Amino acid sequence: MNKKVPEGVISRLFIYLREISELTKMNIHTISSAELGERTNLSDAQVRKDLGYFGQFGVSGAGYNTDELKAALEKILGKDSTWNVAVVGAGHLGSALLAYPGLKERGLNIVAAFDVDARKIGKQVKDIVVQSIDELSRAIPAKKISIGIIAVPAKEAQGVADKLIKAGVECILNFAPATLIVPDNVKVKDVDLSRELETLSYFLVKREEMKK
Amino acid sequence: MNKKVPEGVISRLFIYLREISELTKMNIHTISSAELGERTNLSDAQVRKDLGYFGQFGVSGAGYNTDELKAALEKILGKDSTWNVAVVGAGHLGSALLAYPGLKERGLNIVAAFDVDARKIGKQVKDIVVQSIDELSRAIPAKKISIGIIAVPAKEAQGVADKLIKAGVECILNFAPATLIVPDNVKVKDVDLSRELETLSYFLVKREEMKK
DNA sequence: TGGTGTGAATGCCTTCACAGCG
DNA sequence: CGCTGTGAAGGCATTCACACCA
Numbered sequence: 001m002n003k004k005v006p007e008g009v010i011s012r013l014f015i016y017l018r019e020i021s022e023l024t025k026m027n028i029h030t031i032s033s034a035e036l037g038e039r040t041n042l043s044d045a046q047v048r049k050d051l052g053y054f055g056q057f058g059v060s061g062a063g064y065n066t067d068e069l070k071a072a073l074e075k076i077l078g079k080d081s082t083w084n085v086a087v088v089g090a091g092h093l094g095s096a097l098l099a100y101p102g103l104k105e106r107g108l109n110i111v112a113a114f115d116v117d118a119r120k121i122g123k124q125v126k127d128i129v130v131q132s133i134d135e136l137s138r139a140i141p142a143k144k145i146s147i148g149i150i151a152v153p154a155k156e157a158q159g160v161a162d163k164l165i166k167a168g169v170e171c172i173l174n175f176a177p178a179t180l181i182v183p184d185n186v187k188v189k190d191v192d193l194s195r196e197l198e199t200l201s202y203f204l205v206k207r208e209e210m211k212k
Numbered sequence: 213m214n215k216k217v218p219e220g221v222i223s224r225l226f227i228y229l230r231e232i233s234e235l236t237k238m239n240i241h242t243i244s245s246a247e248l249g250e251r252t253n254l255s256d257a258q259v260r261k262d263l264g265y266f267g268q269f270g271v272s273g274a275g276y277n278t279d280e281l282k283a284a285l286e287k288i289l290g291k292d293s294t295w296n297v298a299v300v301g302a303g304h305l306g307s308a309l310l311a312y313p314g315l316k317e318r319g320l321n322i323v324a325a326f327d328v329d330a331r332k333i334g335k336q337v338k339d340i341v342v343q344s345i346d347e348l349s350r351a352i353p354a355k356k357i358s359i360g361i362i363a364v365p366a367k368e369a370q371g372v373a374d375k376l377i378k379a380g381v382e383c384i385l386n387f388a389p390a391t392l393i394v395p396d397n398v399k400v401k402d403v404d405l406s407r408e409l410e411t412l413s414y415f416l417v418k419r420e421e422m423k424k
Numbered sequence: 425t426g427g428t429g430t431g432a433a434t435g436c437c438t439t440c441a442c443a444g445c446g
Numbered sequence: 447c448g449c450t451g452t453g454a455a456g457g458c459a460t461t462c463a464c465a466c467c468a
Binding site: 260264268271273274 | 447448449450451452
């Protein structure tokens with residue numbers, strides 16, 4: 001069993017879980033790897049192999065029972081546990097995250113928000129009041145926060161990351177277009193919206209060139 | 213020359229460009245692949261190989277001239293051209309995108325926004341007025357929009373994608389947690405914020421298990 | 425018969441390692 | 447001497463293909 005799980009498998013398991021959840025709601029109780037692959041833009045082999053890293057969930061000739069598979073995926077992915085999250089930066093993006101209902105549903109509770117800007121401190125979004133960033137180092141351990149979201153300008157990103165890590169955060173989702181230097185035991189995931197768009201635009205640039 | 217450029221190279225070129233731009237601002241005119249790698253959390257070999265797909269920009273024994281490299285990267289990445297972008301969905305996330313200044317700076321002009329919700333239609337963010345989604349099919353070609361951003365709930369995402377494609381959009385940035393089915397000639401990039409966070413949380417789940 | 429589970433083959437990307445150059 | 451540019455090697459992830467099972 002203990003084979004190495006490729007990067008990306010976990011992310012896909014969440015996609016399968018999302019799809020399977022829809023199916024159970026629609027009272028569909030069986031699905032083949034081919035069908036699940038079609039619904040997720042992945043190959044049947046990929047689906048089977050991904051699941052294969054964690055056990056055997058299918059029935060030969062019949063496919064997968066969606067209720068069982070759903071339960072199995074939730075177990076694998078730790079959907080029974082919940083995590084506390086802090087957002088740093090209460091600008092447009094930070095506020096959007098605070099207001100996003102999809103996170104709580106998935107066991108990710110935003111329990112604090114911080115900003116440097118006095119005009120934003122005290123602002124309330126849903127049930128969260130934006131605090132001064134000076135309170136970060138006390139609030140993170142006090143509220144048992146293990147995930148930090150960085151939604152500040154690039155220049156401040158590294159400083160915020162340092163503060164979060166010092167306060168005990170173990171994972172960071174970084175929206176700032178900056179490369180963060182962090183210790184090995186801290187996991188960082190970068191999401192750079194303008195880079196995503198730029199990469200798409202490159203596709204258009206290349207297509208234009210091809211036309212000639 | 214015409215070797216196949218791996219997926220991911222382009223995205224990294226944008227990272228190099230960002231870093232190099234900082235350096236030129238700081239009046240640093242030379243950098244080695246090792247230093248550039250350090251600043252971007254990548255290996256020196258990776259930096260050289262990535263650049264190698266597009267030509268020879270370095271000087272043996274000396275490194276790269278930042279001004280020349282900046283110009284070369286901008287040329288490769290098509291930073292002289294600009295693209296028109298539409299946002300569909302004027303909720304929190306859509307509004308955040310409308311207000312984000314980083315895009316225009318990079319040649320990505322949001323020129324239209326659409327929503328189904330009558331309460332949001334007419335709302336103004338910066339210089340963009342939210343229009344009814346019924347106007348989408350006329351506005352997209354009229355404004356020469358080639359990139360669409362989907363910031364609507366999952367259930368509506370496929371319908372919006374269909375509308376965008378029918379209207380002539382060639383690339384889609386999809387924030388909805390849904391798998392889109394699109395023709396081959398349309399490029400889709402998924403950004404699923406809650407999945408990113410969930411993937412991070414899995415890292416914590418596994419770490420907890422290890423402690424036992 | 426239809427579909428899983430999985431070793432083997434393939435293909436892609438990264439890393440290595442070093443010749444060659446300024 | 448330091449650092450680039452690049453074939454060759456290595457490692458990972460995906461796809462293939464088929465034995466096996468209900």
